[in-house]
Amino acid sequence: MLSIPRFQLGCFPTPIHDLPVLSEDIGIQLKIKRDDLTGIAAGGNKIRKLEYLISDAKSKGCSVLITAGALQSNHVLQTTAAGRKSGMRVIAVMDGAEPQVYSGNLRLSKLLGAELEFFKSERFVEDVREYMAQRQAQLSQEGLKAYIVPVGGSNALGSQGYVNCAREMAEQYQVAGDAPPDYLVVAGGSGGTFAGIAAGCAHFWPTTKVIGIVITTNYFAQPEHMARLTGEAAALAGFDQEWTVDDLELNYSYIGPGYGMPSPAGDFAVNAMASREGILLDPTYTGKVMSGLFGEVESGRIPPGSRVLFIHTGGATALLA
Numbered sequence: 001m002l003s004i005p006r007f008q009l010g011c012f013p014t015p016i017h018d019l020p021v022l023s024e025d026i027g028i029q030l031k032i033k034r035d036d037l038t039g040i041a042a043g044g045n046k047i048r049k050l051e052y053l054i055s056d057a058k059s060k061g062c063s064v065l066i067t068a069g070a071l072q073s074n075h076v077l078q079t080t081a082a083g084r085k086s087g088m089r090v091i092a093v094m095d096g097a098e099p100q101v102y103s104g105n106l107r108l109s110k111l112l113g114a115e116l117e118f119f120k121s122e123r124f125v126e127d128v129r130e131y132m133a134q135r136q137a138q139l140s141q142e143g144l145k146a147y148i149v150p151v152g153g154s155n156a157l158g159s160q161g162y163v164n165c166a167r168e169m170a171e172q173y174q175v176a177g178d179a180p181p182d183y184l185v186v187a188g189g190s191g192g193t194f195a196g197i198a199a200g201c202a203h204f205w206p207t208t209k210v211i212g213i214v215i216t217t218n219y220f221a222q223p224e225h226m227a228r229l230t231g232e233a234a235a236l237a238g239f240d241q242e243w244t245v246d247d248l249e250l251n252y253s254y255i256g257p258g259y260g261m262p263s264p265a266g267d268f269a270v271n272a273m274a275s276r277e278g279i280l281l282d283p284t285y286t287g288k289v290m291s292g293l294f295g296e297v298e299s300g301r302i303p304p305g306s307r308v309l310f311i312h313t314g315g316a317t318a319l320l321a
């Protein structure tokens with residue numbers, strides 16, 4: 001793996017531990033990687049990506065980050081916390097009209113110091129790119145250099161956070177004397193987490209089957225985009241492997257009524273994890289991912305007794321929205 005500059009922000013390695021009660025309940029050997037405990041603000045997966053992106057921003061002499069997300073975006077919350085801790089201004093472009101009351105992650109992003117701007121568009125993901133480029137140009141006229149953090153921090157550079165996470169997990173298993181897991185289950189949203197994990201596991205844990213449970217149907221989550229991003233992440237890490245859609249295991253069966261809309265199976269998983277293991281998931285991402293893990297075990301596609309690792313990517317603060 002190539003050494004790419006990284007601005008240290010999080011508390012790594014995050015723990016891996018057994019989930020004994022749920023393991024017993026569903027008949028597999030289930031472990032969890034606690035990336036909800038990455039150490040800044042409320043934790044979560046974006047901190048790993050931001051270590052690379054902020055390093056890049058600083059090397060380019062930028063003093064402002066511009067990013068975008070949904071009103072309850074975990075990405076905006078984490079980018080704000082990481083950016084402010086790194087001494088940068090953070091402009092966050094939010095999808096929608098300004099609400100009268102700030103709740104959940106929006107409230108936390110404000111508290112952490114985000115300069116919030118509200119932008120309404122039917123095609124937010126596409127249109128916000130132009131909006132962010134315009135803001136960058138305006139700031140440049142004021143003599144300020146701004147760095148655009150892509151939605152979800154998901155580009156090849158950000159994905160290095162999860163290539164590195166794969167290396168970290170392989171080391172943790174080795175130190176513990178454990179064989180690699182048979183299956184690894186992780187979220188697919190804007191794609192950077194899955195891409196980094198898929199690229200990294202192909203290198204560090206080639207026998208482990210990576211299953212991406214996708215929680216949205218937007219452009220980023222399409223298999224072609226995921227395969228392209230995985231290939232770019234692998235190439236940037238210095239791994240000599242091509243990626244096509246057929247190389248990826250992506251499952252779109254657990255989205256429920258749509259992105260950000262709770263599903264009964266996802267809510268069941270949030271409840272099970274809270275009441276059986278004392279761990280908080282969220283209804284948009286990790287609850288649905290865990291519902292996918294349950295579903296794959298129930299259908300037998302993950303056979304009984306399998307050694308399975310679930311990556312907790314954070315987001316539980318959204319429960320308070």
Ligand SMILES: Cc1ncc(COP(=O)(O)O)c(C=O)c1O
Nearest residue numbers: 074189190191193285313314315
């Ligand atoms: C809690 C949580 N889990 C998973 C994801 C998905 O990660 P990615 O966008 O890298 O696909 C997100 C994205 O925002 C998230 O907030």
